[in-house]
Amino acid sequence: MRAPDGTSLPLEPERRGGPPWSLAVETGRAARGEYRVEARGAEGTVACLDLSVDGGTVASRPGRWDRATEAFFSAWIEMLFDFPLAESVNFPSLKPVLTDPSRNFLYDYFGAGEDRRIPTDPDCADLPYYLRAYFAWKIGLPMAYRACSRGAASQPPRCGAANVAEGFTRGPVPAGMFTAVVRKVMDTVHSGSARTGLRDSATDFYPVPLKREYLWPGTVYADPYGHVLMIAQWVPQSADRNGMLLAVDAQPDNSISRKRFWEGTFLFADDVRGAGPGFKAFRPLLSASAAVRVPGNAELSHSALIAPYSDEQGELSPEDFYADMGRLINPQRLDPRQAYEAMFEALMEQLETRVASVENGEAYVRKHPGAVIPMPSGSAVFETVGPWEDYSTPSRDMRLIIALNVMSQLPDQVVRYPELFALHGQSPMEVKAQLERLDAERLSEAYIVYRRSDGSPWRLSLAEVFARRKALEVAYNPNDCVEVRWGAGRGTEEYSTCTRHAPADQAARMEQYRVWFREARRPPR
Numbered sequence: 001m002r003a004p005d006g007t008s009l010p011l012e013p014e015r016r017g018g019p020p021w022s023l024a025v026e027t028g029r030a031a032r033g034e035y036r037v038e039a040r041g042a043e044g045t046v047a048c049l050d051l052s053v054d055g056g057t058v059a060s061r062p063g064r065w066d067r068a069t070e071a072f073f074s075a076w077i078e079m080l081f082d083f084p085l086a087e088s089v090n091f092p093s094l095k096p097v098l099t100d101p102s103r104n105f106l107y108d109y110f111g112a113g114e115d116r117r118i119p120t121d122p123d124c125a126d127l128p129y130y131l132r133a134y135f136a137w138k139i140g141l142p143m144a145y146r147a148c149s150r151g152a153a154s155q156p157p158r159c160g161a162a163n164v165a166e167g168f169t170r171g172p173v174p175a176g177m178f179t180a181v182v183r184k185v186m187d188t189v190h191s192g193s194a195r196t197g198l199r200d201s202a203t204d205f206y207p208v209p210l211k212r213e214y215l216w217p218g219t220v221y222a223d224p225y226g227h228v229l230m231i232a233q234w235v236p237q238s239a240d241r242n243g244m245l246l247a248v249d250a251q252p253d254n255s256i257s258r259k260r261f262w263e264g265t266f267l268f269a270d271d272v273r274g275a276g277p278g279f280k281a282f283r284p285l286l287s288a289s290a291a292v293r294v295p296g297n298a299e300l301s302h303s304a305l306i307a308p309y310s311d312e313q314g315e316l317s318p319e320d321f322y323a324d325m326g327r328l329i330n331p332q333r334l335d336p337r338q339a340y341e342a343m344f345e346a347l348m349e350q351l352e353t354r355v356a357s358v359e360n361g362e363a364y365v366r367k368h369p370g371a372v373i374p375m376p377s378g379s380a381v382f383e384t385v386g387p388w389e390d391y392s393t394p395s396r397d398m399r400l401i402i403a404l405n406v407m408s409q410l411p412d413q414v415v416r417y418p419e420l421f422a423l424h425g426q427s428p429m430e431v432k433a434q435l436e437r438l439d440a441e442r443l444s445e446a447y448i449v450y451r452r453s454d455g456s457p458w459r460l461s462l463a464e465v466f467a468r469r470k471a472l473e474v475a476y477n478p479n480d481c482v483e484v485r486w487g488a489g490r491g492t493e494e495y496s497t498c499t500r501h502a503p504a505d506q507a508a509r510m511e512q513y514r515v516w517f518r519e520a521r522r523p524p525r
Contacts, residue, residue, distance in 0.1 A: 004033025011037070016078055017234060019213055020071035024079055024105070063140055063169040064287040067305045070216070073135050074306075078217040080104055080131075081232040081248050081258060088352055089248075089258035094130070095120035097256065106138040110172045117175040119182065125193060126186040127250040128220045128230050129204075132282060133165075133185055137178040142166045142285050142292050145185050146204055150192040150383065156276060157192030159202050162294050164285065191383065194222035198276040198311040201296035205280035206309050210324050214307035215279055221247060223267040224277040225522045226383055227395060229259060231279075234329075242342045243329040251396070252389045253360045257353045260346045261325060264403025268321045270314075278313035278321075281306060326420070333422040336414055336431050337438065343410060344442055347403050351448050351465065354396060358485050359451060361391035361478035365500075373478055375506045379523045381476075381513065391478040393485075394517075402520045404469055411435040452497040453481050460486060473517035474510040477502045 001009045013023035023039055035051040080103050083089045091097060098120055101107040107115050122130035129145060136143040148159035165181050167173060189204075196203040205222070208214045212234075221229045229247040237243030245261035259265045268277055284305045286293045300309035313321065326334075364387065365371070373387045381394050414421055414435065415428040423431055443463040452458050464487075465472075471487030478485075481498035488495040501507070516523055 001027075002036045002038070004031065004035065013039075016075065016082075017236060020074050020216060022071070022075035022078070024075070026102075063142075065141060065285050065305065069139070069141065070218075070284070070305050072139070073132075074216040074218045076104075076106065076135060077131065077230070078233050081246070083258065085235065085244070088349060089256075090353055090356055091256045092356075093120050093254045094122060094127070094250070094256050098134070106135070109138045112172075112174075114175040114178075118179055121254040122186060122250050123252050123254055124226075124250050125189055125191045125228050127248070127256070128194075128218075128228060128282075129185050129189050130182055131218075131230070133178070133182045136165075137168045137173070137181075140169050140171070142169055143181065143185070144204065144283070144285055144292075144294060145189055146193065146202070147188050148190070148193045148196065148203075150190065151195065156197040156200070157195050158200070159193070159196060159204070161202075162204075163188075164292050164294075166292065191222075191226035191228060194220055194228045194280065195224070195226070196276055198278075198314045199297065200276070201298075204283055206283050206297060206300055207276060207278055207311055207313055208281050208307035209310040209312060210279065210321075210328065212328050214281075215245075215328075216281075216306055218282075219307075220280050220282075221266055222277055222280060224269040225267060225395065225398075227267070227399075229266065232258065237330045237332055240338075242334060242338045243331075244342070245325070245329050251353075251357060253357065253391065255353075255356060255360065257349070257356075259349065259353075260342070261329060262343060262346045262403075263322055263406040264343075264346060264350060264399060266325075267399065267402065268316075268318045270317050276314070323420075334420060336421050336423070336435055339421070340410055340435055340438060343407055344446070347407055348446065348448075348462075350400055350403055351462075354393065354400060355448055355450050357391075357393055357396060358482055361393075361485075362451070362453075362482050364391050365478065372503060375477065375479070375502070375509065377509065382522060387478070392476050394476040395522075397472055397476045398517055398520060398522065401469060401472060401517055404466055405520065408466065411439065450482060450486055452483055452494070453499050454497045456497065458483075458486075458494055470518075473514045474507075477506060477510060479503065479506060 001011055003009055011025045011027070013025040016022045016024065030053045032053055035053060037049045037051065038045045039047040080097055081089070098104050099107065099115060133143050143165045144162045146159040146162050148157045151157035167177055167181065194205055198207045205220060208219065215231060217231050217233060219231045227249065229249040231245065232248045233246040235244035235246065247259050247261065248256060249259060250256050283294060286295055297309040316324065373391065375381065375388060376384045381392070411432040414431050418428045421431070443466060444461060446462040447459050449457050449459050468487030475485045475487055479500065479502040481500050483495050483498040484501070
């Protein structure tokens with residue numbers, strides 16, 4: 001870095017893989033003046049950036065999304081959620097991440113304490129929009145969103161005209177304007193906003209090819225049943241570690257967690273009647289002179305800022321989709337034990353997230369003693385509003401049941417698809433037997449801890465969780481005691497502290513809906 005007085009200041013950057021590739025560096029308080037930051041390679045300077053520090057005038061704001069701005073957004077998302085790989089990332093809301101200046105390099109960007117006066121409570125569908133709006137506010141960019149239907153059994157969601165908010169482009173604006181915009185956005189969008197048909201151009205997101213160079217941090221994943229995740233980081237495969245694709249998501253109770261890609265968290269289906277699951281990018285906003293224009297799919301097929309439009313995901317079976325993603329994440333064949341350990345860690349992350357979700361429901365009940373949360377009927381148990389949406393867990397429990405099923409099938413996968421694994425000279429059957437022994441050992445050793453109704457901790461082994469898959473088919477109702485929600489059997493010591501149950505009519509409906517969970521297939525709307 002060249003300082004205003006002409007001296008050269010060496011910097012030690014933190015490098016992040018790509019695309020997009022980025023460097024991050026933190027310095028102490030800089031003196032007023034003009035700076036130039038240069039990135040140098042073996043052949044000299046490869047990039048440079050001119051900065052003005054406290055010059056008394058507002059820095060110029062780009063006012064438009066271009067490839068460099070999209071790359072900057074992607075780098076910001078990656079840094080925001082770049083926690084150690086061994087660390088479980090679960091927060092009660094977005095606030096602890098967004099208000100951490102070591103992660104959010106846009107924190108207090110205006111120097112007006114603006115971040116202390118904004119909401120930080122996006123839920124599942126809101127999270128990508130919230131982060132996009134926050135970035136647009138700080139950098140000075142337009143923001144677009146649409147009102148969409150939720151779709152039906154016979155058709156995908158459909159959206160209206162784009163609402164383009166351009167107020168952020170007119171210079172640093174106060175927190176009140178950001179709050180007004182983001183509240184309106186979050187009141188408008190929902191899970192259907194990301195599940196629009198793959199060929200539909202009147203959408204906020206468009207599908208992209210399943211290629212590593214196009215799946216940048218900030219790309220969203222819409223699963224066919226309503227959940228939305230956002231890519232946060234790619235971890236390359238190495239000799240002693242499987243590759244990983246990490247994503248973040250929000251829950252209806254506003255909690256935020258980091259997830260890794262696998263069948264238990266990224267659901268995919270090819271029988272959803274035109275709804276568009278899969279990876280999608282924000283539809284860019286293009287500026288033609290002073291006007292902001294939203295391009296359609298045909299234009300994005302030939303010219304896009306980061307990824308062309310492609311409906312190829314709509315042609316894939318679930319097996320092909322997961323196989324294609326597996327090859328992107330781990331270009332070299334998988335060591336079977338490493339594959340097991342990665343899946344095991346992903347499952348434990350999922351269980352720890354459920355512990356927090358169930359405890360959030362218990363906290364609500366403690367604040368509202370005697371209250372009964374109304375339970376919707378039919379497919380609405382998966383999508384509704386109010387306390388049921390916030391504290392029930394049908395979608396999360398269905399994902400957990402799928403995850404348990406996928407985990408139990410891994411030893412057989414080695415026999416069925418030996419070409420995907422590095423068998424090190426052993427037969428598939430020998431490796432299967434080794435994995436089964438490893439699985440029995442890990443399931444008996446691993447455990448979670450939840451708090452029972454009387455506040456006492458209860459240790460539940462992973463083997464017990466697997467044995468309770470049937471009980472977990474009807475364990476999503478927050479009107480039931482926490483012991484029931486973890487599948488405790490009547491008459492056991494674990495169950496002895498249970499003090500409440502869902503009303504009989506709700507219990508009867510849950511029995512009626514049990515088949516959805518047993519077959520791990522959500523009903524049509």
